[in-house]
Amino acid sequence: MVGFAPTDATPSAAVKFFGAGLAGCIADLVTYPLDTAKVRLQIQGESKGPMGNKMFQYRGVFGTITTMVKDEGPRSLYNGLVAGLHRQMSFSSVRIGLYDSMKQFYSQGSDNITITTRLLAGCTTGAMAVTVAQPTDVVKVRFQAQARSGNSIKRYSGTMSAYKTIARDEGIRGLWKGTIPNITRNAIVNCAELVTYDVIKELILKNELMTDNLPCHFTSAFAAGFCTTICASPVDVVKTRFMNSTPGQYSSALGCAFTMLTNEGPTAFYKGFMPSFLRLGSWNIVMFVSYEQIKRGLMRAQQSWESPF
Known part of the structure; x- marks a missing residue:
């Protein structure tokens, strides 16, 4: 199962929920520039220049990062970070933190958890997470992309201002813009990411290729990131x-x-x-490693509170 702590005790749903949100924030802080570069490359080609030709400003991942730093300063790589952290605390908490609970729900408590059960759990928590966190995702994407409308004109002055402006100008529905493609994307992402990590980690441990430690988590997370990118990229671009x-x-x-x-x-x-x-590969590695360590720390703290002497 995803992220069991190396003790006889099983982490509670609250520990998983909070730990997943915090781990998601840590992963975002580390990988956010890659996410911003991804958004800039995805929206490239929408606009046209004065002669009617399509505008292509960025070339490749590191070329995009270099261009942004040169033209807009290093802080541009973290445009929308506050909304991104809002998103992770609500989004990751639900889709990752509740994954094990959903597996148990669909398996009706059975120890024999099938691929179908895992896929259902991934789809369910992915859809739930989008429903809760969609406004934060909309604001994050708008901030990451806003430099494309000009060097001096910005669509939004701050994160809270963006929430208010979108609600005022586009209605409350504007904050949930793109919910359907985002649910589709995150159902795919959740299934590819969590199920791949879950299955590969289980196979590694079952075949005794590695123990339940950092190399095992790294390998499983890397495979999950690659599989997720292949499956989710088309929907992700449309969503963005x-x-x-x-x-x-x-x-x-x-x-x-x-x-x-x-x-x-x-x-x-x-x-x-x-x-x-x-981004997904590094995000998965940072997130899952952080998630495991945070849960272990929270469980140790919980045990010390319950048994102070």
Whole structure:
């Protein structure tokens, strides 16, 4: 199972919930520049220059990061970080922290947990997390992309201002813009990420290739990140484009996908693949390692509170 602590005791749902949110924040702090580069590469090609030609400002992951630092300063790599941390505390807490509980729910307490049960648990917690955290994701994407509208004009002055401005100008529904493609994406992400990590870790331990320690967690997380990137990139690009779009730019998420396919071809759905992989791979490694350590620390603290002497 994902993230069992190396003790006879099983972490409580509250420990998993809080630990997953905190681990997600730590992973975001480490990998956020890669996520920002991914967003910039994904939205590239939407705008056209004065002569009607498509504008391509960025080239590759590190080229994008270098260009942003040169043109906008190092802080631009962390545009929307506050909203990103808001997102992780609500999003990761639900989709990762409740995953084991959902597995037990679907398996009705059985120790024999099938792939189908894992997939159902991943889809469920992914959809639940999006429903709760969608406004934070919308604001994060808007901040990461806002430099594209000009060097001097910014869409939003601050995180709380962005929430208010979007709600005022686009209605409450604007804060949940792109919910359907995001639910689709995160159902895929959750299944690919958590189930891959879960299964690979279980196989490694079952075959005694490694013990339940850092190398095992690293290998499982790396495989989970690669699998997730392949599965989720097309939906992720559509989600990013649609959430960042101005009112009326696209009729729907499917309309956005069709426009991308028509104007830019099928390769558009894998724009930003390398930063997505670098980010998801590193994010998974940092998150799962942090998650395991945080849970162990919380369990030790809980045991000391319950048995102070």
